[in-house]
Amino acid sequence: MAMGRLAPQLRLLLRASFGPMALGQRSASGPAPTRGPRRLSVEGNIAVGKSTFVKLLLKTFPEWHISAEPITTWQNVQAIGIPTAGPPQSGGNLLDMMYRQPSRWSYTFQMFSFLSRLRTQLVPSPESLLQGQKPVHVFERSVYSDRYIFAKNLFENRFLNDVEWAVYQNWHSFLLREFHSRILLDGFIYLQASPQICLKRLRQRARAEEEGLELGYLEQLHAQHEDWFSHKVTELHFETLKKAPVLVLDVNEDFSENAAKQEELVTKVNTFVKNLG
Numbered sequence: 001m002a003m004g005r006l007a008p009q010l011r012l013l014l015r016a017s018f019g020p021m022a023l024g025q026r027s028a029s030g031p032a033p034t035r036g037p038r039r040l041s042v043e044g045n046i047a048v049g050k051s052t053f054v055k056l057l058l059k060t061f062p063e064w065h066i067s068a069e070p071i072t073t074w075q076n077v078q079a080i081g082i083p084t085a086g087p088p089q090s091g092g093n094l095l096d097m098m099y100r101q102p103s104r105w106s107y108t109f110q111m112f113s114f115l116s117r118l119r120t121q122l123v124p125s126p127e128s129l130l131q132g133q134k135p136v137h138v139f140e141r142s143v144y145s146d147r148y149i150f151a152k153n154l155f156e157n158r159f160l161n162d163v164e165w166a167v168y169q170n171w172h173s174f175l176l177r178e179f180h181s182r183i184l185l186d187g188f189i190y191l192q193a194s195p196q197i198c199l200k201r202l203r204q205r206a207r208a209e210e211e212g213l214e215l216g217y218l219e220q221l222h223a224q225h226e227d228w229f230s231h232k233v234t235e236l237h238f239e240t241l242k243k244a245p246v247l248v249l250d251v252n253e254d255f256s257e258n259a260a261k262q263e264e265l266v267t268k269v270n271t272f273v274k275n276l277g
């Protein structure tokens, strides 16, 4: 992907359109920031291009901070605090286990992915980010997509039974209420593409655990995203979540060599962030 070449030009363009604040620089006379960073989550189907898009954001706004999805934690689950003799053992690949035997492992996976996402959202933004005038912290997916996309879909396919779904939701609601003020998100960026395009990208990326995934699964996840972000019919259980603004970006097109398209997408994100107040 030839994204590196765009960033300096795009920065100039954004500076011209929105002034130095658009690039997160503090004006000499301006007031110090009064609140923490704007916190956004980038959401979307498997292989839609979230990591790729986040890299584009970081090229354009190097002062922003990104928290990646904790997939390596799921691929290598380690026991904590249990001393073992000999060299370090490699952990269990829970992602692989879940895809191979969803009835057996979906509950375990969802509890663990939720816990790891909660941990990610609880980590304070770095000091360096807080120095900027308009600091922005971007997460790849969230504790909300864990529940309202993946766990919900597994339940609807009966890979989580009624009791497992009830226990998961119990923990989810309880912990989110406990940590409410520390995990708040200001908005969502929903990367939208057809399931067919996602499948093409998924095959091209060829992650071993995803070898058996088929179009039907991506169609289900697409429908879950559309229900939440486009049709707004998903039942949400948190008031702040119901009010959170959503930016929908069409990423069907391959923008890797298309500077104008990259610019259009990044400008939309910048305007969205500005409008968050």
Ligand SMILES: Nc1ncnc2c1ncn2[C@@H]1O[C@H](COP(=O)(O)OP(=O)(O)OP(=O)(O)O)[C@@H](O)[C@H]1O
Residues within 6 Å of the ligand: 044, 045, 046, 047, 048, 049, 050, 051, 052, 053, 069, 201, 202, 204, 205, 251, 252, 253, 254, 255, 256
């Ligand atoms: N707009 C695009 N056009 C064409 N290919 C793309 C585009 N965006 C991403 N890709 C390619 O699609 C594949 C998946 O992209 P990426 O890893 O960014 O997806 P992701 O949404 O982060 O995946 P996951 O859901 O697993 O976290 C990669 O090979 C990437 O180079």
Ligand SMILES: Nc1nc(=O)c2ncn([C@H]3C[C@H](O)[C@@H](CO)O3)c2[nH]1
Residues within 6 Å of the ligand: 046, 069, 071, 095, 098, 109, 110, 113, 145, 146, 150, 151, 210
């Ligand atoms: N079941 C399930 N629940 C989740 O919360 C979840 N989040 C991500 N994933 C899968 C999608 C990609 O294969 C891979 C990387 O995104 O992990 C999930 N699977």
